[in-house]
Amino acid sequence: MFNIHKETFQFGGRELTLETGKIARQADGAVLATYGETVVLATAVGAANAKEGQDFFPLTVNYQERYYAAGKIPGGYFKRERAPTERETLISRLIDRPIRPLFADGFKNEVLVVAQVLSHDLENDPDVVAMIAASAALTLSGLPFQGPIGAARVGYINGEYVLNPAIDQYPESKLELVVAGTRDAVMMVESEAQELSEEVMLGAVVFGHAQMQAAIDAIIRLAEKAAKDPRPVPQDVHAPVRAAIKAAASAELAKAFQLPVKFERRDALSAVKKKFAEQFVGEGEGKVAANVYGGLLHDVEADVMRNAVLDTKKRVDGRDLTTVRPIVAEVGVLPRTHGSALFTRGETQALCIATLGTAEDEQFVDSLEGTGKQTFMLHYNFPPYSVGETGRMGSPGRREIGHGKLAWRAIHPMLPSKDEFPYTIRVVSEITESNGSSSMATVCGTSLALMDAGVPIKKPTAGIAMGLILEGDRYVVLSDILGDEDHLGDMDFKVAGTEDGVTSLQMDIKISGITKEIMKVALDQAKGGRLHIL
Known part of the structure; x- marks a missing residue:
């Protein structure tokens, strides 16, 4: 009845096990992650199609801590979990931030990632476990996710980096840092430190990135056994129109980006957008819908502003690269x-x-x-x-x-x-x-x-x-x-x-x-x- 696949690896002196095929089988991707006696279920589901006219990527990440995980009953009159706590909101953001940039450009289907803490041993913090489990679920799902990512918590105790310190070690650590990244690069860092030097902070990020490779390797091994067939990546069908907008509007956008005051610049950019809408919005060859035009013009704006800064080393408000505003x-x-x-x-x-x-x-x-x-x-x-x-x-x-x-x-x-x-x-x-x-x-x-x-x-x-x-x-x-x-x-x-x-x-x-x-x-x-x- 169950087609179970597992991968286990050493992570911070303890075993972390990723399992799929037994729980939540109707989700596109589902992984049960166990670290000590902390257990997190992460699922990923993507809509079959994008909503018509949608010009953004609707990704939602929800991290949930169930009181039963620690053998507790919620307080309050209703005795059930209510709105997300501040901690749940912060960890939802912690999961969201490194995965969002890794979805394929042009993918606009709604995606929901849910990470639920099912058991908590009060020793191993479930947040990093949830990040790894969510990455694994997305990698298995067949969605156009260009991961996987790994994650690690780094402490700094007695002058040494510690991978995934236990919760009771937090008070003695001068650093609490969570880092996430892919095989080759860092994607996200979140930290609090006791006045540490830039060298120590950078060393902690590099240490965490090196240690998370074990998680990335395990997710890839699990995907080789259990991943669904990849969904087709949306093709960029608007490249010719984007090129035409760039040729027509770049000079005027460059002028707008030379205005140092925010509202003057915003009004000038709006005027450029309105001017060229007549040429590019509508039906027929070389024209697109209004919302698509807005996205293509945004791409051109980014290209113009970025190249101007790279070429001139001057910024939109006239400052050089290092000057702080008044x-x-x-x-x-x-x-x-x-x-x-x-x-x-x-x-x-x-x-x-x-x-x-x-x-x-x-x-x-x-x-x-x-x-x-x-x-x-x-x-x-x-x-x-x-x-x-x-x-x-x-x-x-x-x-x-x-x-x-x-x-x-x-x-x-x-x-x-x-x-x-x-x-x-x-x-x-x-x-x-x-x-x-x-x-x-x-x-x-x-x-x-x-x-x-x-x-x-x-x-x-x-x-x-x-x-x-x-x-x-x-x-x-x-x-x-x-x-x-x-x-x-x-x-x-x-x-x-x-x-x-x-x-x-x-x-x-x-x-x-x-x-x-x-x-x-x-x-x-x-x-x-x-x-x-x-």
Whole structure:
């Protein structure tokens, strides 16, 4: 009845087993991953066809922790799992970020990836297990996924890197870093560190990438036995129209990208789009639907902007590659708050407010590992008006939760101990303007607001977002990126820390990964930018 296939490999001193063919057989891909007594089921399903007129790739990743996995019953009146917790949201993003760039260009079918924690031994963290299981499920599914990826957690204990430290080792580690990548390159990094040097951080990424190769090898062996036939990869049928748009519109797009002010540039780009729509939108030869035209023009915009930066080493706002935008920092801007700061960097602005409370204000956290309390909270809000748009206002989305946690990781190592400062701290970052790097503006503004509130932080902390444009063997690393450079570039690389070391590093790659050399350049350049801000 069951056609079961397994692969087992050593990973951080313990066995990790990937099994398929017994559970969730109607999914396109399903893998049960067992690490110690932590068990995660990952499934991947892709719709048979793309919805008509859809011009984006609808990938959804859901990571779920079931209370029964740790022998617990949920609290609350209904006694069942409710909306995703912050941890579940963050791990869903952790899985999503490295796999999203690896789907074939032009693939627009809806894809759902679900990772469910079925058993938790309270020793082996299920997040990395879920990432590996999700990668395996996608590799088996037949979907046009150009993986697999591996993942690893790296600790730094007594001056040595530790692969997948046990949960009870976390307090003694100066580093908590999760890295994901393919056979040849790194795709994603997420970390919190105790003021470690750029060399130690880069070494941790390289160490994790080397160790995850065992997972990639095991997934490939499993796929050789159990993978479904690959679905056809969509062909680029619009290449001739794209080439025609490029020939017609490139000169005017180049002029638009020379305008340094965001709204003037946006209006000029909109005018170019409207002008050439008459020529390329419609029915018949050499014409496409309006939504397809928008996507093709976006491709041409990216090509024009990227080549201009590579050729001239000048950016859309006129800066060179390493210059940070003008900074204005103010504290005590609100009369009745405990601490406040307004941090403005170019066209990005964060209003950060710190509030102090008692032990009664601590945040109660209920998880599979048990219950606990947090004395530091950082909440990030990104209202639509910050980018001059209308839109939904409501509970925080995944992006807001992720950006808030990134800033939390950057600031957390610099807070005083509970014995030194027995107060609960809540910081809210209201993004009032945004043109790139708002999470790093939050780090800077939070550091100022905490000092304004009288919190004896160990050292001021600052953050900077780096970008990358890579074409063949040519590349440039950009300091303090704009929204357009983030949107049209290949990397979002955020580094925060003090004058003495890194406290948080986050990296997301939109291409098929980057090399150690590029990461080293980005880290060194980020250090210069961070010290300038401090």
